[in-house]
Amino acid sequence: MAERLLGCRVTAGQSGRADRVVQALTGVSRAWVRGLFDDDRVTINARPAPDPAAQVADGDMVEVRFDPHTRCHARPRERVDPAFRVLFEDEHVIVVDKAAFVLTIPTDKMEADTLVDRVARHLGRGGRERRPHVVQRLDRGTSGVIIFAVTRAAAVELIRQFRRHEPTREYLALLAGSLREDRGTIQTRLATSRGLSRYSVRDGEAGEVAVTHFEVEARHPGATLVRVRLETGRRNQIRVHFAEAGHPVLGDPRYAPERARHPRWRARRLALHASVLGLHHPVTGEELWFESPLPEEFGRFEVARGHRGS
Numbered sequence: 067m068a069e070r071l072l073g074c075r076v077t078a079g080q081s082g083r084a085d086r087v088v089q090a091l092t093g094v095s096r097a098w099v100r101g102l103f104d105d106d107r108v109t110i111n112a113r114p115a116p117d118p119a120a121q122v123a124d125g126d127m128v129e130v131r132f133d134p135h136t137r138c139h140a141r142p143r144e145r146v147d148p149a150f151r152v153l154f155e156d157e158h159v160i161v162v163d164k165a166a167f168v169l170t171i172p173t174d175k176m177e178a179d180t181l182v183d184r185v186a187r188h189l190g191r192g193g194r195e196r197r198p199h200v201v202q203r204l205d206r207g208t209s210g211v212i213i214f215a216v217t218r219a220a221a222v223e224l225i226r227q228f229r230r231h232e233p234t235r236e237y238l239a240l241l242a243g244s245l246r247e248d249r250g251t252i253q254t255r256l257a258t259s260r261g262l263s264r265y266s267v268r269d270g271e272a273g274e275v276a277v278t279h280f281e282v283e284a285r286h287p288g289a290t291l292v293r294v295r296l297e298t299g300r301r302n303q304i305r306v307h308f309a310e311a312g313h314p315v316l317g318d319p320r321y322a323p324e325r326a327r328h329p330r331w332r333a334r335r336l337a338l339h340a341s342v343l344g345l346h347h348p349v350t351g352e353e354l355w356f357e358s359p360l361p362e363e364f365g366r367f368e369v370a371r372g373h374r375g376s
Contacts, residue, residue, distance in 0.1 A: 068135050069132065069133040070132055070133070071131055071132075072132050073129035075126070075127055076123065076124060078124045080122070081122060081365050082122070082362050082365055083119055083362060084108065084110060084120040085118035085119065088118075088128065092132050092134075094134075097139075099118065107130055107132065110122060111127050119362075121365045122365075123365055147184055147188065149164070152188070154356065156216075158217055159220055159347070160188075160214050161211065161212070161343070163211060164181055164340075166335040169206045170212065182214070196216050197216075198216065199217075202228060202299065204340055207335045208339065209338075209358070210341055211340050211341070211342065211358045212340065213343060215348065220348040222348075223348035224348050227345055234295070234342060235299060235340070236296075236342035237338060238291065238294070238360065239304060239315050240316045243312065244290055248281065249280065249281040251280075252280070253277045253278075254266035254276055255269075255271065255275055255276065257271070257273040258301075263320060264303075265310075276306075278294060278307045279295040279296075279297060288328055288330075289316065289330075289367075302320075305320070305338070306321055309326070315336055315337055316337035317331055317334070317336045318336055330367050331363075333363040337363070337367075339360065339364065342356070342357050342358075
């Protein structure tokens, strides 16, 4: 029998997608590698790994049953939009996992092909007249969970929930430097400059109340991974609060960009990810809870394997 068991312990430089590790082990094409996953020939830490995009980190064990004389063919896959992945959909709402490269809605420059455009095309498949109503936004460089209403009635109720700060919204952010506190709260009033940048104003001055709660998830040389819970959801709130505290989000081109750098963060995006969204269904009242895993760029940075804050 020509089948062999190949395996390796993932190193820091190999962290990321599992299919890349398997391709390095076998030396075959990407299509063949997808076939190995589809044929249940790949395990990660002794557990089956059917998804080629599964994330592996430093220390994980990847094994593959491989026969160089018998090619495994990948199953046909439905074409997916790289800008988003549907997490939930019914006749009232749609929840998606947004990619970092796409705008949620057009700016004053009237950009085309934004997330709302792409979701609209998805909703309109088959001649259905459904369109997304915007009830929240994520910055272009931010990935993660976002909800759209599909009907006007659902939009009205969701906007009411967000205005009352009822939904649970959690983010993961890689910050420059080392935070002294393991947890804390930042509260300021945010105003907008003529260039549309946000900044905190002094007590008594006009501005919107912005409250950010945070807790350190992991520490890494020169950077800190924090879990952020928004009490309010002002535009650029997380970015402004941490930049003003001296710890900007890595990759931020607007707020303290000269400090928002790290030699290990090479991605052309913000190190900010909307990881959790919890709210009540606007029609049924059912409690909904959605989570998005850490993006590949975070896995490469290895923060998840860093030292826990103490």
